[in-house]
Amino acid sequence: MSDTASNNGTAQRGGSRLGAATPWIVSIVILAIIPFVFTSNSAITIMNQMAITIVFALAYNMLLGQGGMLSFGHAVYMGVGGFMCVHIMNYVEDYSLPLPLPVLPLFGGLFGLGLATIVGSFSTRKAGTVFAMISLGVGELIAACSVIIVAFFGGEEGVSGDRTYGLPFFGIEFLHQIEVYYLIAFWLLLSALLMFLYSRTPIGRMANAVRDNPERAEFLGYSARWVRFFSFCASGFFAGIAGGLFAINYEILTEENLNLVQSGSILLITFLGGVGYFFGPIIGAVVFTLLQTVLSLETELWQLYVGALFVATVMYFPGGLAGILMMHMPAIRMGKAGLLVMPYIKTVLPAIIGTLGLAALIETIFHIRHAATGDEEMTLFWTTFNSHSVLPWLVMILVTVTGYWLTRRNLPELRRAWHEANTIDGSPS
Amino acid sequence: MDLVLVNLIDGLVTGLLLFMLSAGLTLIFSMMGVLNFAHASFYMLGAYFAYQISTYMGFWMGLLIAPIIVGIAGAGIERYGLRKVHQYGHVPELIFTFGLALLIEEVVQFIWGKSQMPYEPPEILQFTLFSISGNAIPAYKVFMIFVSIAIFLALLYVLTRTRVGMVIQAALSYPKTVEALGHNVPLVFMGVFGVGTALAGLAGVIAGPVLGTFPGMAFLLGSIVFVTIVIGGLGSLWGALVASLLIGWITTFAASYNVAMADVLIALGFEQPVDLSESAWRDLWSLTLPQIGPILPYLLMVLILVFRPYGLFGKRDV
Numbered sequence: 001m002s003d004t005a006s007n008n009g010t011a012q013r014g015g016s017r018l019g020a021a022t023p024w025i026v027s028i029v030i031l032a033i034i035p036f037v038f039t040s041n042s043a044i045t046i047m048n049q050m051a052i053t054i055v056f057a058l059a060y061n062m063l064l065g066q067g068g069m070l071s072f073g074h075a076v077y078m079g080v081g082g083f084m085c086v087h088i089m090n091y092v093e094d095y096s097l098p099l100p101l102p103v104l105p106l107f108g109g110l111f112g113l114g115l116a117t118i119v120g121s122f123s124t125r126k127a128g129t130v131f132a133m134i135s136l137g138v139g140e141l142i143a144a145c146s147v148i149i150v151a152f153f154g155g156e157e158g159v160s161g162d163r164t165y166g167l168p169f170f171g172i173e174f175l176h177q178i179e180v181y182y183l184i185a186f187w188l189l190l191s192a193l194l195m196f197l198y199s200r201t202p203i204g205r206m207a208n209a210v211r212d213n214p215e216r217a218e219f220l221g222y223s224a225r226w227v228r229f230f231s232f233c234a235s236g237f238f239a240g241i242a243g244g245l246f247a248i249n250y251e252i253l254t255e256e257n258l259n260l261v262q263s264g265s266i267l268l269i270t271f272l273g274g275v276g277y278f279f280g281p282i283i284g285a286v287v288f289t290l291l292q293t294v295l296s297l298e299t300e301l302w303q304l305y306v307g308a309l310f311v312a313t314v315m316y317f318p319g320g321l322a323g324i325l326m327m328h329m330p331a332i333r334m335g336k337a338g339l340l341v342m343p344y345i346k347t348v349l350p351a352i353i354g355t356l357g358l359a360a361l362i363e364t365i366f367h368i369r370h371a372a373t374g375d376e377e378m379t380l381f382w383t384t385f386n387s388h389s390v391l392p393w394l395v396m397i398l399v400t401v402t403g404y405w406l407t408r409r410n411l412p413e414l415r416r417a418w419h420e421a422n423t424i425d426g427s428p429s
Numbered sequence: 430m431d432l433v434l435v436n437l438i439d440g441l442v443t444g445l446l447l448f449m450l451s452a453g454l455t456l457i458f459s460m461m462g463v464l465n466f467a468h469a470s471f472y473m474l475g476a477y478f479a480y481q482i483s484t485y486m487g488f489w490m491g492l493l494i495a496p497i498i499v500g501i502a503g504a505g506i507e508r509y510g511l512r513k514v515h516q517y518g519h520v521p522e523l524i525f526t527f528g529l530a531l532l533i534e535e536v537v538q539f540i541w542g543k544s545q546m547p548y549e550p551p552e553i554l555q556f557t558l559f560s561i562s563g564n565a566i567p568a569y570k571v572f573m574i575f576v577s578i579a580i581f582l583a584l585l586y587v588l589t590r591t592r593v594g595m596v597i598q599a600a601l602s603y604p605k606t607v608e609a610l611g612h613n614v615p616l617v618f619m620g621v622f623g624v625g626t627a628l629a630g631l632a633g634v635i636a637g638p639v640l641g642t643f644p645g646m647a648f649l650l651g652s653i654v655f656v657t658i659v660i661g662g663l664g665s666l667w668g669a670l671v672a673s674l675l676i677g678w679i680t681t682f683a684a685s686y687n688v689a690m691a692d693v694l695i696a697l698g699f700e701q702p703v704d705l706s707e708s709a710w711r712d713l714w715s716l717t718l719p720q721i722g723p724i725l726p727y728l729l730m731v732l733i734l735v736f737r738p739y740g741l742f743g744k745r746d747v
Contacts, residue, residue, distance in 0.1 A: 129464050136652060137727050148720055267524065268531075318517050
């Protein structure tokens with residue numbers, strides 16, 4: 001989870017082999033012990049979901065971040081891989097074939113790869129807008145087919161299976177969530193490592209080159225189209241693995257796994273996390289899953305907030321969360337990050353308070369407009385008040401305005417500190 | 430024969446409606462190279478604004494004011510949002526409009542709620558204009574046809590016969606040169622974006638009462654509009670018109686003729702399996718035309734992309 005290697009290839013060049021392996025060892029340790037920290041069933045469910053989303057987001061970023069191809073229909077490859085896995089699960093159960101469950105995601109991956117090969121053969125001709133549109137069209141086509149082709153997609157109710165189909169794997173029958181967790185964690189590590197190594201191979205490097213300047217790459221003798229095609233296929237393969245993991249975890253797949261909503265949310269997750277760095281989608285998946293599970297319990301409007309966050313990210317921080325984190329690397333390396341702490345507290349804290357105030361206002365307006373008539377009581381931030389009286393409104397407006405005003409006032413100070421922290425003192429050593 | 434006529438009219442209504450959306454989208458695309466994913470969201474905003482205005486001032490004022498508000502909102506988004514993102518490249522622009530589409534849907538749900546709005550055609554047009562062998566054609570449908578055709582003619586006139594249209598066309602091909610000649614190209618871009626979104630808003634105003642005004646309406650139409658401009662050829666106004674009408678008629682006819690796949694297969698000389706539920710091809714045998722109607726546009730698009738990548742009328746290779 002704390003991988004510091006960037007896919008831009010600047011880091012790690014002179015580092016030792018051990019240095020390169022550190023993030024992976026840390027990840028293994030974290031993944032191994034985290035179920036002992038959060039032991040409740042719901043926590044493990046969330047972690048499973050997170051891990052599956054991470055695999056999918058990393059696969060998606062092979063296209064978006066590393067290949068510069070924006071896909072609006074990537075859920076299809078995950079979904080189809082998942083559907084295939086459920087079918088295999090059912091076949092194995094019906095005919096008692098000797099196929100242990102842990103290898104199942106591989107078949108999902110192969111199926112995703114197969115579909116990506118077919119679609120990629122005509123969709124990777126161009127990148128950018130055209131690719132995005134073809135991916136949208138194909139995605140919609142397959143999603144719409146899922147209601148018609150009942151034999152494979154199961155129609156409206158989808159297809160379901162049972163992961164505990166006989167043949168224990170070294171005595172493990174995957175009855176408990178925790179066993180499934182370790183299975184998913186294993187696949188997460190394996191596919192993340194493979195995807196990382198892929199980005200270091202010549203073909204992975206060429207994907208970056210084609211993303212940045214396809215014309216120049218062609219002059220060097222590489223076919224931009226083939227490079228895109230390979231990235232697309234690899235991405236489809238790992239998306240299929242994510243689908244297989246989804247099938248094992250939830251044991252059911254429906255049309256919802258294929259449609260545009262799913263494809264859109266993976267774009268959101270990846271971009272929020274940051275497409276410029278290999279570990280960006282990981283952050284995105286963790287943050288988004290937490291937002292989804294925690295925020296949706298608190299408020300009906302969570303999608304509005306997520307949407308606003310997304311648009312703000314695209315407009316102001318195109319590097320995503322990972323980009324923001326990595327912006328601080330030079331300052332940290334120079335040992336001047338300490339200079340930033342106070343200005344940050346002075347600007348970010350009021351900004352957070354102001355945003356909470358704004359959110360409170362939005363919630364109150366929503367309550368007034370949509371609550372049952374006569375229901376004027378509402379609870380927000382552990383306070384119950386009457387949404388139709390004036391006082392709470394005044395308080396919320398005051399908090400919002402003061403918060404943003406303080407942020408604005410302290411912003412120049414932060415800017416100065418930022419400049420200070422990023423310049424080398426006196427004589428460069 | 431009568432049914433054919435009724436379907437022709439229905440398909441024409443759908444097609445012209447699609448055209449109002451795709452015309453703006455294709456203009457914006459050929460100008461800025463950005464596909465506005467939120468285009469159908471402006472269509473939805475048009476319907477909602479018009480509904481809100483119509484509750485105070487009646488339908489006609491809604492028809493007049495709502496597109497203007499949508500156009501101003503569109504121009505503002507271009508000026509303060511899209512132009513900011515433009516420096517990062519086309520893919521972030523596309524992602525921005527995608528996020529915008531999500532956000533607009535959420536905002537609409539926030540203000541008006543999730544249920545359908547009781548947005549009705551005006552009383553004056555709530556009568557049957559004529560009927561074809563028992564199939565009533567409401568006056569509102571004919572009104573929709575006339576509004577769309579009027580818009581198309583006006584657009585064609587402005588683009589080909591006026592000075593503004595000439596500047597726009599020139600800015601499409603040589604933005605740098607046009608700028609050097611002293612025209613404010615960013616302003617032209619903003620104007621085109623505003624007019625394009627206003628057209629989408631107008632489409633929403635007149636479609637809202639018929640197709641329903643609800644938060645999912647943008648999503649329903651959004652991807653079809655994309656398909657339309659790909660089939661027609663990116664950046665081609667005539668292509669957008671032909672593709673819109675084509676899709677309008679295809680979907681309408683597919684929905685009303687219940688041709689079963691089984692009949693087709695038998696006519697082709699295949700033998701129907703005795704026990705359908707056991708056959709792997711059971712879905713193929715039980716297919717009907719109305720069932721596959723909704724996916725026909727996508728199928729058409731994939732075929733177009735494979736065999737004629739620049740669309741029906743497009744000049745540039747996609």
